[in-house]
Amino acid sequence: MKLLIVEDQPKTGHYLRQGLAEAGFNTELVADGTTGQHLALTGDYDLLILDVMLPGRDGWQILQAVRNAGLDMPVLFLTARDAVEDRVHGLELGADDYLVKPFAFSELLARVRSLLRRGSSPPQETSLQLADLRMDLIRRRVERDGQRIDLTAKEFSLLELLLRRQGEVLPKSLIASQVWDMNFDSDTNIIEVAIRRLRLKVDDNFPNKLIHTVRGMGYVLEERFS
Amino acid sequence: MKRISLASRLALLFAGCTAVVSLLAGVLFNHASEAHFIELDQQLLDGKLIALRSTLQGADTPERFALRETTLREELNRQPDLALRITAGDQRWFDGAPGITLPQAPGLHSVQNAGTDYRVYNVPLVPGNADSPQLTLMLDITHHQHFLQRMQHLIWLTVGLSALATALLGAWAARSGLRPLRRMSEVASGVSAHSLTQRLPQEQMPVELAELAQSFNAMLGRLDDAFQRLSAFSADIAHELRTPLSNLLTQTQVILTQPRALEDYREALHSNLEELQWMAQLVNDMLYLAKADHGLLAPKRETLVLANEVDALLEFFAPLAEDVQVRLIREGGANTSGDRSMLRRAISNLLDNALRFTPPGGDVSVRIVEGMHGVTLSVENTGEGIPEALLPRLFDRFYRADPARHEGSSEHAGLGLAITQSIVRAHGGRIFCESGAGWTRFVMELPRGY
Numbered sequence: 001m002k003l004l005i006v007e008d009q010p011k012t013g014h015y016l017r018q019g020l021a022e023a024g025f026n027t028e029l030v031a032d033g034t035t036g037q038h039l040a041l042t043g044d045y046d047l048l049i050l051d052v053m054l055p056g057r058d059g060w061q062i063l064q065a066v067r068n069a070g071l072d073m074p075v076l077f078l079t080a081r082d083a084v085e086d087r088v089h090g091l092e093l094g095a096d097d098y099l100v101k102p103f104a105f106s107e108l109l110a111r112v113r114s115l116l117r118r119g120s121s122p123p124q125e126t127s128l129q130l131a132d133l134r135m136d137l138i139r140r141r142v143e144r145d146g147q148r149i150d151l152t153a154k155e156f157s158l159l160e161l162l163l164r165r166q167g168e169v170l171p172k173s174l175i176a177s178q179v180w181d182m183n184f185d186s187d188t189n190i191i192e193v194a195i196r197r198l199r200l201k202v203d204d205n206f207p208n209k210l211i212h213t214v215r216g217m218g219y220v221l222e223e224r225f226s
Numbered sequence: 227m228k229r230i231s232l233a234s235r236l237a238l239l240f241a242g243c244t245a246v247v248s249l250l251a252g253v254l255f256n257h258a259s260e261a262h263f264i265e266l267d268q269q270l271l272d273g274k275l276i277a278l279r280s281t282l283q284g285a286d287t288p289e290r291f292a293l294r295e296t297t298l299r300e301e302l303n304r305q306p307d308l309a310l311r312i313t314a315g316d317q318r319w320f321d322g323a324p325g326i327t328l329p330q331a332p333g334l335h336s337v338q339n340a341g342t343d344y345r346v347y348n349v350p351l352v353p354g355n356a357d358s359p360q361l362t363l364m365l366d367i368t369h370h371q372h373f374l375q376r377m378q379h380l381i382w383l384t385v386g387l388s389a390l391a392t393a394l395l396g397a398w399a400a401r402s403g404l405r406p407l408r409r410m411s412e413v414a415s416g417v418s419a420h421s422l423t424q425r426l427p428q429e430q431m432p433v434e435l436a437e438l439a440q441s442f443n444a445m446l447g448r449l450d451d452a453f454q455r456l457s458a459f460s461a462d463i464a465h466e467l468r469t470p471l472s473n474l475l476t477q478t479q480v481i482l483t484q485p486r487a488l489e490d491y492r493e494a495l496h497s498n499l500e501e502l503q504w505m506a507q508l509v510n511d512m513l514y515l516a517k518a519d520h521g522l523l524a525p526k527r528e529t530l531v532l533a534n535e536v537d538a539l540l541e542f543f544a545p546l547a548e549d550v551q552v553r554l555i556r557e558g559g560a561n562t563s564g565d566r567s568m569l570r571r572a573i574s575n576l577l578d579n580a581l582r583f584t585p586p587g588g589d590v591s592v593r594i595v596e597g598m599h600g601v602t603l604s605v606e607n608t609g610e611g612i613p614e615a616l617l618p619r620l621f622d623r624f625y626r627a628d629p630a631r632h633e634g635s636s637e638h639a640g641l642g643l644a645i646t647q648s649i650v651r652a653h654g655g656r657i658f659c660e661s662g663a664g665w666t667r668f669v670m671e672l673p674r675g676y
Binding site: 100102103154182184194 | 496499500502503506507509510511513514538539541542543544545546548549567568570571574578
């Protein structure tokens, strides 16, 4: 997966590239709009991350040029301003997503992955699995090590999300949005409580823990060998 | 047009009024004196007429008149201000004032001749007999006319002087009468960010200005209040950021003072991350409020089935509520139009707040009632009530009912209710809190027309 970041603030750009590279993406970084537009049009990228305010050409202009050239890769905007007209403007021009600074990197990563996944139709799985944890999507049953685990509807959705995106750190905001359809900043510790309750059923009786907290970032479902 | 000052305007008006009034009085007096003089002359002439008639009794022919002429002249000589002319048909029997043309009509007339004024009285010699010889009495009234002229001069002088005097007095009176206004403008010009506490002395103000002074003071009060809030807000922001910043600084410096195990660095970074996330959340919340303050929250208008929205939220909050053993209840339902995610956020803050203050075993109930003008949504929780005096402050930014609460920095920053209020206001509604013994209720009123 090849990503282009156009961001003129050196520190932000550097850490974004490092973070995305370590997450397994082939990432390029440019600091000015003119070079950014040139690369975006010629570089065959899977996704663009554009700052709005850039020297040379601004983010909107790059987006316009990209869409005019018939390229339809997803474009994610980063901006320090959160004006409604900005958002409307961006969406009209064909932006796919929008993050307002300050944002958390885990949030950005989750959104990047969502955007990249959007294009390809998800495989029609009938079951999801990690280690000895199995989820039967048709009969809506969960088993671990052969033992049936009873989950509420929301717990089932939560575990399904974690299983589908296993290995990815999912920020709380993304979990709230995907599982409960709550699309607003919330400083409650509901997700914490929900994860704790899910853990109680999925992990507590087994020595090999699968749900992990990544402090300050979110939660991840993965097999860890200590 | 040049603007005339209020004081000069009043002074001119006063002067004009006085001039008109004194002129009227003068004219009336002049008329009255003139009428009085005419009356006096008439009486005088009547008296003289009686004497003349008795002297001329029976003198109805020129021959008989000639017999009386000597007596008549003697009598006329005793009265230097009186002249007499006797006419019978075309003949003039006697003429004490030759050469003067006099009116012929009977009755009293005024005539001026060669600088002398006369009162002329035409009567028949025999009373009631118009065919008898005609007596024309001429009375010199020059001294009357002089008096009247002097009086007219005096009147004009009085008009002029009194107008001038009232103009001056009026200017002085207006200036002193307008003193409260000047005082007001002095206070107004003295108002600055540092002296918003100054007020106009309302009880010393004249009735007409008391209302203005009251509005002025009220405006100052509102300004003062807004200014206080603003400066308190800045101070609060600085205060809120100080704790996490000093944690970050201290921790980072301590960690870097000597080489450590990898795990220690990781731990430090994680801890920093928590502080930073809290700060990012705070900044985002403040930006949200700033947007609301600038009227930039533009809620979408979707038709919302509030019961469904509240149920979704209660489902979201269910794990937390179970954890703290609180029952979540929803009653009623209604449709409204508004922005789904904004209203969810607003209600979520209320639920979050309610759960925080409900003791285990308590209830949080959401009631939706459709009213005449809109929808009322209330979130009520059991538990210790909030003192009456604190109710209006609940929606202030950074306000916390319990001041000790915010020391743990992962807790919320106390902006939740302020955000809820902003959202409700952006929807054209209002929110308030009621509390009693053992219950607290936040009531959100959303107008129908939104």
